[in-house]
Structure formats: structure tokens, C-alpha cells
Amino acid sequence: KAGVTQTPRYLIKTRGQQVTLSCSPISGHRSVSWYQQTPGQGLQFLFEYFSETQRNKGNFPGRFSGRQFSNSRSEMNVSTLELGDSALYLCASSVSSYNEQFFGPGTRLTVL
Amino acid sequence: GQQLNQSPQSMFIQEGEDVSMNCTSSSIFNTWLWYKQDPGEGPVLLIALYKAGELTSNGRLTAQFGITRKDSFLNISASIPSDVGIYFCAGQGEDSNYQLIWGAGTKLIIKP
Numbered sequence: 775k776a777g778v779t780q781t782p783r784y785l786i787k788t789r790g791q792q793v794t795l796s797c798s799p800i801s802g803h804r805s806v807s808w809y810q811q812t813p814g815q816g817l818q819f820l821f822e823y824f825s826e827t828q829r830n831k832g833n834f835p836g837r838f839s840g841r842q843f844s845n846s847r848s849e850m851n852v853s854t855l856e857l858g859d860s861a862l863y864l865c866a867s868s869v870s871s872y873n874e875q876f877f878g879p880g881t882r883l884t885v886l
Numbered sequence: 887g888q889q890l891n892q893s894p895q896s897m898f899i900q901e902g903e904d905v906s907m908n909c910t911s912s913s914i915f916n917t918w919l920w921y922k923q924d925p926g927e928g929p930v931l932l933i934a935l936y937k938a939g940e941l942t943s944n945g946r947l948t949a950q951f952g953i954t955r956k957d958s959f960l961n962i963s964a965s966i967p968s969d970v971g972i973y974f975c976a977g978q979g980e981d982s983n984y985q986l987i988w989g990a991g992t993k994l995i996i997k998p
Binding site: 822878882 | 926988990
């Protein structure tokens, strides 16, 4: 069974631009969670989607948004990028919200 | 809100030594998960625990779900160089709306 895939793996943007990251969960998994990880920091929860509905949301500004499609694939969008948005963005999928999460390799976003 | 305290923050060990780390929560948890993250990659699930008192092994790794349901321990026996990385605990509480709560991580470093 293929694991969680994230595209792109690396991205360089400039301040003020917007970016869209993509996540394809493990087949059969309906829950997708997004996390931000900055150097030396733990995982900061962004949001979780289950069956196309946002179920949980972390404490991030409205510039961070996401969505989930009917095939469980998910995208997250960051508008008006700031230097502090430079981070590793991780996506994790699980069968449902109360199951073990499996992570993708992440997208490394650099904002210049 | 629910919090997880993971300790130690970092550990310097000699190859061959046993390692122990733990997580404590401010409230009762129903699930404890332990992950390992290598640099630039997503966390990989090591062990999942679902019952108070449960003791589970995965090779040289052993984790336990504390009897009080507010703590968990991870032990690594006879450490080897590839054990280097960051170990995260995560858990789900009774009132977390299925959201995983994450510890800040324990960085394992092998002394040269």
C-alpha cells in the first residue's frame, strides 16, 4: 500500500505570495491532518479534515486554510506569505479521527 | 487546554546504553503514540498504546501506557547510531475531540 505523498517536496516563495500544498493520504484513510514544524520545534497543529469537513483547527491566522476533496486528497493554502511561514509542512492521514496518524515526507517551504 | 510535558528535551548517550524518556499529560488520555523523526522527514509511528498498563515492544523499543492514564514511557535498549533522531509522544484525551496532542520531542544524540 502506498504511503502518504506530499507535493511539492521543496518550495521557495517570496513574501506576499501565496502557496498551495497537496497531500494524498493512504488509500482508505478519510482523515487528513496538517502540521507546521519550524527548526527545532515540535509539531504545531494546523487543521484536520474528515470526509471533506474541517473537524479541528489549531491556533493559526486565517491566512492558513485547507480543504479536502471527495477522494480524501487534501490541500492547504497559505496566503500573503511571511518570512515566519518558512517551515516543514507535514500531512498525516488516518483511517478516522481517533486512529494512528501516518505522516508524509513533508513540504519544505522557504519564504524569502 | 490539554498539555503534554515530554522529557528530557535532549539526551547525549553512548552507543550501547539504554535510553528512557517519558510524557505526562494534564488530563486522562485514551491513546498514547510514540513517533521517531529523522532530519527532513516526517515522523514514523513506532508504538501505539490503547489500554492503561499496556506494555508493548517493537524490537529494542518498549513503551508503556501509565496506570494513571496520564503518562507514558519509551525505553530503547542497547542504543545504536541509527537511533539518533527526535522522538515524539502524542496522545488523545477523553475531551480532545479526537485531536492528537503532541509533546515537544526528545532529541537523541550519540556521543562520538
